[in-house]
Amino acid sequence: xxxxxxxxxxxxxxxxxxxxxxxxxxxxxxxxxxxxxxxxxxxxxxxxxxxxxxxxxxxxxxxxxxxxxxxxxxxxxxxxxxxxxxxxxxxxxxxxxxxxxxxxxxxxxxxxxxxxxxxxxxxxxxxxxxxxxxxxxxxxxxxxxxxxxxxxxxxxxxxxxxxxxxx
Numbered sequence: 001x002x003x004x005x006x007x008x009x010x011x012x013x014x015x016x017x018x019x020x021x022x023x024x025x026x027x028x029x030x031x032x033x034x035x036x037x038x039x040x041x042x043x044x045x046x047x048x049x050x051x052x053x054x055x056x057x058x059x060x061x062x063x064x065x066x067x068x069x070x071x072x073x074x075x076x077x078x079x080x081x082x083x084x085x086x087x088x089x090x091x092x093x094x095x096x097x098x099x100x101x102x103x104x105x106x107x108x109x110x111x112x113x114x115x116x117x118x119x120x121x122x123x124x125x126x127x128x129x130x131x132x133x134x135x136x137x138x139x140x141x142x143x144x145x146x147x148x149x150x151x152x153x154x155x156x157x158x159x160x161x162x163x164x165x166x167x
């Protein structure tokens with residue numbers, strides 16, 4: 001992709017470090033993100049806020065009730081966060097995450113194969129969109145004859161995903 005004018009592209013080493021979510025009930029949010037998805041609490045501030053992570057990082061997700069205690073979810077036709085994406089390192093890890101959802105009785109809204117990745121879409125207890133995904137190796141990404149990336153959306157078979165839990 002090219003830039004115009006004097007604009008320079010962002011450094012390719014940049015990454016997004018964490019997301020901070022307003023939640024209506026901290027305990028419900030922690031139940032979902034920690035018990036169901038498996039994140040660990042790195043710090044908690046009473047019943048107002050918590051910082052959670054995977055692998056000991058200071059925090060990937062922060063949850064707070066400072067402006068949202070007992071609040072309703074935002075309306076579907078409003079601006080705001082569409083979803084946060086949690087990137088798993090392998091297809092097997094994504095399959096294990098799906099298994100955790102199933103065990104917890106949490107349904108998935110959609111399951112998609114985007115060519116570059118496979119993704120599960122669901123909602124947390126506050127209605128925030130959550131994408132659980134894994135990226136295929138870049139060498140397998142679909143491209144046209146000019147090398148332009150061609151992502152798409154096809155249905156992902158959950159049965160096939162579960163069959164490959166041990167990959």
